[in-house]
Amino acid sequence: MSDLSGKLYLASGSSSFEEDKLKKVSSIEDKDADGIPEIGCLSIVVLGASGDLAKKKTFPALFNLFRQGFLKSSEVRIFGYARTKISSEDLRERLRGYLNKGKEDSKEDSESLSKFLQLIKYVSGSYDNAEGFQSLNKEILEHESSKNSQPETSRRLFYLALPPSVYPPVCRMIRSYCMNQSDHPGWTRIIVEKPFGKDLSSAEELSTQLGELFDEKQLYRIDHYLGKELVQNLLVLRFANRFFLPLWNRDNIDNVQIVFREDFGTEGRGGYFDEYGIIRDIIQNHLLQVFCLVAMEKPVSLKPEHIRDEKVKVLQSVQPIKLEDVVLGQYDGYKDDPTVSPNSNTPTFASVILRIHNERWEGVPFILKAGKALNSRKAEIRVQFKDVPGDIYKCQKQGRNEFVIRLQPLEAMYMKLTVKKPGLEMSTIQSELDLSYRQRYQDVVIPEAYERLILDTIRGDQQHFVRRDELKAAWEIFTPLLHEIDDGALKPLPYSSGSRGPAKADELLAKAGYVQTHGYIWIPPTL
Ligand SMILES: NC(=O)C1=CN([C@@H]2O[C@H](COP(=O)(O)OP(=O)(O)OC[C@H]3O[C@@H](n4cnc5c(N)ncnc54)[C@H](OP(=O)(O)O)[C@@H]3O)[C@@H](O)[C@H]2O)C=CC1
Numbered sequence: 301m302s303d304l305s306g307k308l309y310l311a312s313g314s315s316s317f318e319e320d321k322l323k324k325v326s327s328i329e330d331k332d333a334d335g336i337p338e339i340g341c342l343s344i345v346v347l348g349a350s351g352d353l354a355k356k357k358t359f360p361a362l363f364n365l366f367r368q369g370f371l372k373s374s375e376v377r378i379f380g381y382a383r384t385k386i387s388s389e390d391l392r393e394r395l396r397g398y399l400n401k402g403k404e405d406s407k408e409d410s411e412s413l414s415k416f417l418q419l420i421k422y423v424s425g426s427y428d429n430a431e432g433f434q435s436l437n438k439e440i441l442e443h444e445s446s447k448n449s450q451p452e453t454s455r456r457l458f459y460l461a462l463p464p465s466v467y468p469p470v471c472r473m474i475r476s477y478c479m480n481q482s483d484h485p486g487w488t489r490i491i492v493e494k495p496f497g498k499d500l501s502s503a504e505e506l507s508t509q510l511g512e513l514f515d516e517k518q519l520y521r522i523d524h525y526l527g528k529e530l531v532q533n534l535l536v537l538r539f540a541n542r543f544f545l546p547l548w549n550r551d552n553i554d555n556v557q558i559v560f561r562e563d564f565g566t567e568g569r570g571g572y573f574d575e576y577g578i579i580r581d582i583i584q585n586h587l588l589q590v591f592c593l594v595a596m597e598k599p600v601s602l603k604p605e606h607i608r609d610e611k612v613k614v615l616q617s618v619q620p621i622k623l624e625d626v627v628l629g630q631y632d633g634y635k636d637d638p639t640v641s642p643n644s645n646t647p648t649f650a651s652v653i654l655r656i657h658n659e660r661w662e663g664v665p666f667i668l669k670a671g672k673a674l675n676s677r678k679a680e681i682r683v684q685f686k687d688v689p690g691d692i693y694k695c696q697k698q699g700r701n702e703f704v705i706r707l708q709p710l711e712a713m714y715m716k717l718t719v720k721k722p723g724l725e726m727s728t729i730q731s732e733l734d735l736s737y738r739q740r741y742q743d744v745v746i747p748e749a750y751e752r753l754i755l756d757t758i759r760g761d762q763q764h765f766v767r768r769d770e771l772k773a774a775w776e777i778f779t780p781l782l783h784e785i786d787d788g789a790l791k792p793l794p795y796s797s798g799s800r801g802p803a804k805a806d807e808l809l810a811k812a813g814y815v816q817t818h819g820y821i822w823i824p825p826t827l
């Protein structure tokens with residue numbers, strides 16, 4: 301491998317550890333989505349480096365990419381930026397504990413951690429004045445000149461791990477002081493975190509502000525659910541398997557559930573959460589993205605724009621949400637958090653039925669359900685099929701066929717089906733065809749969502765990021781309901797922490813046509 305100046309990476313001072321890793325990296329990493337070589341000096345700036353997301357997700361993802369050879373010491377420098385006055389060494393020490401998790405024993409990991417930490421430099425400054433960003437730019441330029449990098453080939457990635465209220469000033473500062481001077485093949489790319497606005501008008505306002513500063517091609521609106529292994533598998537599953545093609549429609553499918561459950565509350569994030577609530581935190585983005593991939597039509601090709609075109613179309617086919625199709629809940633004890641308003645009307649649980657007005661899905665309810673402080677932690681898609689017509693085995697009493705995609709934990713797909721009960725008698729039972737990833741792919745470490753999405757950004761692949769019109773269509777669906785909640789017209793029902801959520805949600809599910817299978821439970825296989 302060589303960069304544009306003809307330097308050989310493997311011969312340019314890389315450690316043997318990195319060399320080994322580099323050899324494992326497939327050649328695809330060297331090209332971006334347009335086929336442009338993805339090499340050259342890379343500066344990654346984490347804005348909000350002192351925060352929660354940065355330490356829990358962003359830096360660990362960068363470390364994993366480094367360990368696997370996707371970020372090379374010879375090219376990369378990582379800059380943390382925030383207002384907090386700490387030194388580079390302080391930041392490295394803060395991060396060490398988070399990056400070390402589960403890896404303390406391996407000498408190889410501890411060496412690579414030290415090397416990774418050395419790539420990090422911290423710059424302190426405010427989010428709305430020139431001085432800090434000029435210092436940041438100076439550091440980036442120093443890095444670029446130390447690598448003899450020209451603007452034509454330099455790459456600058458800005459990760460906004462910040463509250464959305466500061467996106468506009470920060471983006472103005474980046475635009476004014478920190479842009480790479482060339483867009484081709486060098487670049488400047490910006491990753492923005494959700495929530496992108498609070499409703500349709502605020503999201504559009506934010507999109508307009510960012511759109512005045514950057515091209516859509518430079519903006520990567522991250523939704524980390526799009527980086528999860530089984531979410532990335534959805535289109536493959538649907539469009540590369542003959543099994544599913546004829547079944548995936550209103551003739552065969554009775555209802556679809558997309559469910560997110562957490563067994564802990566808002567812990568430490570009560571102030572943020574109370575302003576947003578579960579619909580803005582989880583349903584309008586994460587679950588709706590999954591919904592798109594389950595319900596959209598086949599794209600013309602795998603080009604990011606073709607996929608995103610189909611996502612927009614299905615979102616635009618969603619009918620206005622009816623209030624009778626919504627159940628909200630708030631767990632007991634939520635308001636004990638001093639950062640939460642004592643009169644809060646914010647839902648920590650919601651079950652919402654979406655109905656699609658198109659040829660494939662007319663009449664099939666999609667139930668999107670999310671809750672905090674429930675009795676388990678999992679995220680899954682549950683596709684329930686209709687009853688067998690002319691049921692000579694009386695299977696109906698056993699329960700319906702279901703196809704379940706378990707996004708987390710313990711990634712799996714299983715199909716619940718009726719089989720003959722083994723033995724002399726002719727009777728039927730529910731069983732499953734099971735593809736459990738931990739058992740089937742024992743040697744594979746499933747990458748973290750953030751890891752994959754940051755790598756996609758470096759490669760210039762926007763497929764798994766939210767496009768502006770997609771975001772608008774998503775807010776169009778939920779804004780009327782959110783305004784009803786914000787105005788207090790819809791109240792959350794109380795539920796006990798550690799429960800299934802409000803009983804009304806199960807009633808809504810039954811009303812939507814979901815038939816619970818009694819006496820059957822899927823048990824993830826053990827190795
Ligand atoms: N934390 C998580 O698990 C997740 C977070 N996100 C999103 O990621 C982004 C960052 O989240 P998170 O790290 O939790 O946020 P934090 O509240 O930890 O904020 C990040 C940093 O931003 C600065 N900051 C905080 N509040 C303000 C403010 N009002 N004005 C200016 N600067 C401020 C602080 O740095 P300093 O004071 O040093 O400048 C802080 O360390 C948000 O958009 C969030 O919605 C998305 C998914 C999950």
Ligand SMILES: O=C1O[C@H](COP(=O)(O)O)[C@@H](O)[C@H](O)[C@H]1O
Pocket residue numbers: 524562581582679
């Ligand atoms: O975006 C968010 O996601 C997390 C859940 O992410 P997961 O990958 O662990 O499922 C959620 O806890 C948080 O409230 C929300 O902001």
